[in-house]
Amino acid sequence: MRVACLGPRGTFTHMAAERLYPGASTVFVQTHADAVLSCARLETDAFVAALSNSVADYIGPTVQALLSDEARGLRIDRGTVSLVSFSLYRPPQAGALKVVYSHPAALAQVGDWLRRSGARAVETDSTVAALALIALEGDSATGAVGPAGLGPEYGLDEVEVRLEGESRNQTRFIGGAREAPLEEAARYLVRVRDAADIRARLAEVGEVHLAGRRGEYRLFELVGGPSLAAVRAALADTGEVIGAYGF
């Protein structure tokens, strides 16, 4: 069993993938969208990607990939919520901190700390990619934000922990595969064609959150415990359930 997830080894998504698919081998890709699409293209058996977090309702690249024509046939059948915690890494003998590298979701979740630091933020493909980058550059004005405990592996000093502060650190990850069977669950993802009254119809069976849109398709997340049959009945022929999972 090969599971695609954002790499390199040690990203938050990698940790979630190990929880969602214990014992599977991981295939590291560059973006959440690549993880979804590699599974759709039969390059891997399953994928794991971040769906939402405490600061961004939904993660754009994941939602956009799920709404693409290529992702037809993928089904999300598992999910996990992680309390992620961020550390600051610096090269040895670092000077004043001027530039901080990390994944956009991480930079958003440490926003308060970042503003206080006065450093400039630069986005990388993942948190661990940021660590690799500053280790390679060896520039004494740089820092990288990523998961705790990776200093020795990259020859970096972990100089500060828990940059997220009190409450900004929840991330929800989903896992799926081609044609995975869907069962009763706490949450559902539905893909609908842009029908005018669909939101109201779905609201009759559950709490509806808009995840995103692409072309004539919209992705909604339904919470609050409707039955799978009730969700399907509300959708009628305007869309389909593509995910059923709990957090």
Ligand SMILES: O=C(O)C(=O)Cc1ccccc1
């Ligand atoms: O870059 C990573 O390590 C990721 O897995 C993406 C991410 C970043 C911040 C919070 C959750 C996931």
